Amino acid sequence: MNKEYRYEPVIGLEVHAQLLTNTKIFCGCSAKFGAAPNTNVCPVCLGHPGVLPVLNERVVEFAMKMGFAVNCSINQKSIIARKNYFYPDSPKGYQISQFELPVCENGHVIVSLKDKEPKKIRIKRIHIEEDAGKSVHDLPYGTGIDLNRCGTPLIEIVTEPDISSAEEAAAYMMKIRQLVQYLGICDGNMEEGSLRCDANVSIRPRGSETLGTKTEIKNMNSFRNVEKAILFEINRQHEILEDGGSIIQQTLLWDADAEEARPMRSKEEAHDYRYFPDPDLLPVIISDSWLSSVRESLPELPASYIDRFTNVFGLPVYDAEVLTQEKSIATYFDEVCKFTTDYKSASNWIMGEVMRILKEQKIEICSFPITAEALAELINLCQNNTISIKIAREVFGYMIVEKKTAGQIVKEKQLVQLSDEGAIRTIIAEILTKFPNELEELKSGKEKVFGFFVGQIMKETKGKANPQVVNTVLRAMVTEL
């Protein structure tokens, strides 16, 4: 029997999202990146003797937003706890986090994979915590510690072990990224580490109820790596079980270059974190009014955009999903639709030409040179037959380079479509006389030659002739002959 059938993977993910608050979670230091090492620090985040943490309420607010977006229940009383462990980039010797009673519990998201039923993945909890600093190895004098990141706020989103393939895991990550970006609580950048993922992976005989021994994989810093690493681990575990071996519970580090997961030294993972409520911080109390004001402040989420794009703008579901992958694209589309009624063309333009340019130039839609209104003007010129779709693509190219409106370009370059039947008739008559042999062939019923004449007419008019008018008039003239 095929291995995919004999064993079933059981995967749970722990996702850390770095929050876009101005200041750190427990002090007034800036939470921005890129400052010189150890400059965004103060006695509090340096963990000096005598300092105390004071909770940044925005962090709770951001966690609540995520909780709402993934259908969690919000605990109106939650407890902040200490997670104790020694590491040089953890200046207090403990991380302030949550253990019993996190801010959010019991939610879910739905992920859709191509050709598969939508899958519900349950979310066990979302809690708030502080990030650690960074150890910078291989400096001339050894290892240095940069504590700028220390105390920047995180939420940790933990799933139930509901994920059953590497592909699903990657899709779940995409979903989480999409949501944090829509909420504006995290930039969602996996490569830069603002969105991080650890995976718990085990496999069990298909149909079995008992869970196999799990391993934890860390250090997967892209969506592709999440998928690759989990696939690697599923295969590794499968081979061990097939050979009659057993899985050792351990933590593995994904090496993206070598494309393999290697065990961490066992000493580093033998932790008893000795969680206990942090006596320096009171329980987080969320009042009814705070709860409802955060709920009311939630921005429109992807599901609602998709609903609107399909029902109001009549787009296919596929289009709606592509356009809503990133919030900035969805709002761009929305904006375009304020200035045109040809919604499907707007969708085609964005999914095609616009996204192609973004990819080629490696830019975000916010720095795309054509405004939504300008793109709508171009679409309208097509819709009212002022220019053909072919000319429109040419105009689009000019718009990117010359930063002029479609109307200006069409005017300057005299690209207005030729739709006048009389004028087209005159041009066709001239061309027909130029190619007597081909004309004979056409008369004798050789359809292939029809296309040849259309091509000649377009060439003569530099592509400006309205193709539909050319077709009709040419057909009529041939029958007349």
Next chain:
Amino acid sequence: MIQYDNHRQKLALICSGQLSLQENVEFFLSNIKKQSNLNAFISVFEEQARKQASLVASKIAQGNAGKLAGMVVAVKDVLALEGEKLTCASAILANFTSIYTATAVQKLIDEDAVIIGKTNCDEFAMGSSNENSAFGAVKNPVNAEYVPGGSSGGSAVAVAAYMCDVALGTDTGGSIRQPASFCGVVGLKPTYSRVSRYGLTAFASSFDTIGPFARSIDDVAAVMEVIAGYDDRDATSSKIAVENYITELSLTSDVLRIGVPKEYFGEGLQPEVRSAITSILDKLREAGHQIQEVSLPSTRNAIATYYILTMAEVSSNLERFDGARYGERAENSANLNDMYCNSRTEKLGKEVKRRILLGTYVLSAGYYDAYYRKAQQVRRLIKEDFSRVFSQVDVLVTPTAPTTAFRIGEKSTDPLEMYLSDIYTTSANLAGIPGMSIPVGSDNNGLPIGLQIMANEFQELELLKLGSVIEKIMR
């Protein structure tokens, strides 16, 4: 000698030109030098204190000085003062300089107090005799063969031996009240959350408090008025308004309902201590106050509960002293783990390590429920005991410690015996309520006896009221 009983009198003398603040500071500095055998100070700010004295003197002359202008204050060396050493009496911080100032200390400075130095104490405030200091034991000024009590022994000695006007100490399980009792001065442990803990090197965060030592109730009140109050740097500090203790104290005194908890007068109480307290109670009754016996049945669980919870917090609070980023580091370690292990083994004292290990144990997986969680439940029972009693009485009167000061070395080999010297003081920390020790005479060896007053949370004024009455009785 000193010509004043309290700060108000001192300020009046300075204003009228009868006392020079600069000479006053010199007097304290020379006392510190003369009695250096008592080992009360870790740092003395000779030059800064002189400079500050002239500055404040001119401010007083101009009439724009703060409330505590010219009050000469010593600060326990677990409190941060920017630019000065913060050793916590530990070898691991022997050369550590603080980069910021504790809120309580800053508030004193803002009211023009003169900080004269930082006092010795038990390492990280853990101890009841001030023998656990990397800078050597502190000695009792009454008899240098005896301990001054701990952990704030240096602060108690500095006040008792006229090395300053008042001193700040910290109290986690009796560390202000017990040394105040042993040295014959007044020491007040405020309600938990009444004084900001920002800048107090944490021992047990849910117990730690900062409070004053003084030679008069009046000065205790004056310091409390300044250091108490909400601080946005301490999330646990209370927003309840601070009373004008001095004004309130000067009003006619009320008849107080005084409770005497029977559990505090049992076995192990030194007879002279018992009779000193009883005689004060008699005089209070004569003065018209109502005295009644009450019961706090959970008292017997206080010591066990206190040590389980504080050690758990210690194990976490002291993790930052690992040799990695600041403080002392052991040399020649093979790797990171060895460096942690060697630094903490070499640079932390025995008692501190004992508490870290026990605290680590009680928080460990599998033991948490049996110890930590259980102790939290008992802590709630102890609190309930007190709230019940404070519905019947305004204050409680007990001995501060079962005995007067003991000899140096007498209990240092038996930690349990040492822990029991906190038997009357830990309950107030468990319940979060305020307590104060006030001197009420001495034993046959001339060693001071302390009387403890406890009140309901935020009722510091009740402590001060009864304290004033007893102070008058004693004069």
